[in-house]
Every structure is written in structure tokens, then in C-alpha cells.
């Protein structure tokens with residue numbers, strides 16, 4: 682079993698928080714084990730809980746479109762969530778659940794080692810941009826170690842608030858430049874490249 686399959690199998694049987702009692706299926710995430718680009722959403726919804734796959738409902742279809750706008754296919758990127766099991770009635774995940782689930786995301790990131798991590802919505806944003814607000818930090822990149830983190834609104838928010846569509850679409854179009862910057866960083870390991878802040 683590959684290291685990532687091992688983590689994801691553990692998640693499927695995980696009893697570590699209250700959400701395990703409500704789930705149909707846990708949703709570990711999907712994509713290539715060596716993906717350079719990784720997206721982190723909030724939590725599975727109804728469709729994801731039924732299928733065991735991330736972002737397959739309406740927000741997922743919009744995310745697929747956004748990924749397409751930068752010339753990627755969904756199966757070329759890794760997609761996961763802050764918590765891997767659906768909160769009942771799609772309520773917000775609670776701090777204890779986020780904390781209990783955190784080590785899985787950390788282990789996934791250690792194995793996949795993406796160059797660029799995109800946070801979708803405020804729950805994943807607050808892990809890497811602590812104390813920031815999404816309205817301020819969306820469309821901005823930040824380097825932590827060898828990885829660049831890039832914050833975006835959640836695609837579901839953009840579906841519900843039409844005026845956010847333009848914003849989220851403008852933000853995703855900044856990603857190719859962030860990916861180029863991340864590539865340079867890798868080439869120039871000894872001489873850290875300047876990271877542009879948008």
C-alpha cells in the first residue's frame with residue numbers, strides 16, 4: 682500500500698471525533714500522489730458523504746470549471762478538506778473536530794509535497810493565514826518553507842453570492858503566475874526567489 686493510500690484508509694475507518702458517528706463515507710481526498718497543486722476545502726457535503734469523493738456536488742462542478750480556467754484537469758490536482766467527514770446538516774466544523782482531523786491533512790501534505798496549496802474558504806485559510814480575514818487575504822500568496830499557500834473564497838460562497846464569482850475567477854487566474862514562482866523557487870534552492878504578493 683502506498684503511504685497516501687495508507688493514510689486515506691486510516692481516515693475511512695477513523696473514530697477520532699463525533700463526525701464519525703454521522704458519516705455515510707469518510708472523504709479522504711483524491712488526486713495524484715505527487716500533485717504539484719493541492720486544494721483544501723472545508724468539509725464534505727451531502728454528495729461527498731454519499732460517494733466518498735471530495736467536491737462532487739454543485740460546488741465541486743464549479744471548482745472543476747475554475748481548475749479548467751487555468752488549463753488543468755481535475756485529475757491532475759489533489760483535492761481534500763480540512764475535516765474528512767460531513768458535519769450533520771452541513772453545519773460548520775467545530776474547533777475540536779478540526780483539531781482531531783488536522784494530523785491527517787498534515788500527513789497528506791508531507792507525502793504529496795505540493796508546490797502550491799490553495800485554501801478554499803475561511804476554515805482552510807485560517808490554518809495557514811492565522812488571524813487574517815478572507816475578504817482581505819483572498820488572491821494572495823504566502824510562502825511557508827518550500828510551499829506557497831494561496832487563499833481563495835470557497836466556490837460554494839461564489840455560487841450563493843453572484844458578486845463573488847468575478848472575484849474568485851480573477852483570483853484563480855493569478856495561480857499560473859504563483860505556480861511559475863513556485864517552480865523558480867525549486868530551481869533556485871540556494872537563492873530563494875522573491876515571492877510576489879498580489
Ligand code: URA
Nearest residue numbers: 722723724725735736
Ligand atoms: N465543500 C467543501 O468544502 N468540500 C467538499 O468536498 C464539498 C463541498
Ligand code: SF4
Nearest residue numbers: 695698701765766782
Ligand atoms: Fe476522523 Fe476526521 Fe472523520 Fe473526525 S472528521 S472522524 S477526525 S476522519
